[in-house]
Amino acid sequence: MSLLRILHHPDPRLRTKAKAITEFPPEVATLAADMLETMYAAPGIGLAATQVDVHQRLIVVDVSENNDEPYVLINPTLKLIGENIPWEEGCLSVPGIYETVQRSEHIEVSAQDVTGKEITMQASGILAICIQHECDHLDGKLFVDYLSSLKRSRINKKLKKNKEEA
Numbered sequence: 001m002s003l004l005r006i007l008h009h010p011d012p013r014l015r016t017k018a019k020a021i022t023e024f025p026p027e028v029a030t031l032a033a034d035m036l037e038t039m040y041a042a043p044g045i046g047l048a049a050t051q052v053d054v055h056q057r058l059i060v061v062d063v064s065e066n067n068d069e070p071y072v073l074i075n076p077t078l079k080l081i082g083e084n085i086p087w088e089e090g091c092l093s094v095p096g097i098y099e100t101v102q103r104s105e106h107i108e109v110s111a112q113d114v115t116g117k118e119i120t121m122q123a124s125g126i127l128a129i130c131i132q133h134e135c136d137h138l139d140g141k142l143f144v145d146y147l148s149s150l151k152r153s154r155i156n157k158k159l160k161k162n163k164e165e166a
């Protein structure tokens with residue numbers, strides 16, 4: 001397994017719309033394993049292929065305390081159920097920034113696993129929020145897009161400053 005390089009906002013490659021995965025050779029499972037390893041090492045609770053510059057519809061998520069409940073979701077589609085709730089989010093591609101975003105509290109997910117098998121699941125709370133955040137990445141969308149333009153320009157300034165200091 002190997003660690004992958006995570007793209008940082010405002011890298012334009014983060015704005016790429018990912019393509020559906022239609023074949024399931026062993027390389028898909030390898031990519032998922034490398035993404036999980038990269039996510040755990042970061043550390044983070046979710047990672048989309050877009051963030052490692054692979055523009056295919058694959059996300060990995062693990063919101064457990066002991067990193068022992070990984071989900072690999074390929075070609076995920078979401079049905080939003082119930083109320084929107086505020087949740088403070090961060091992102092491995094927007095390091096050091098935490099802001100509150102509104103997301104659906106419950107979701108139903110249809111996806112495929114690394115062998116192409118169809119899976120459906122329900123998720124609530126942090127798992128639901130995290131899956132929605134990662135699915136946005138596959139459409140080239142970042143959580144900061146939900147914020148006011150004033151907040152976004154403050155964040156961009158801060159990221160630029162962090163980069164210059166690094």
Ligand code: ZN
Nearest residue numbers: 090091092093
């Ligand atoms: Zn993210």
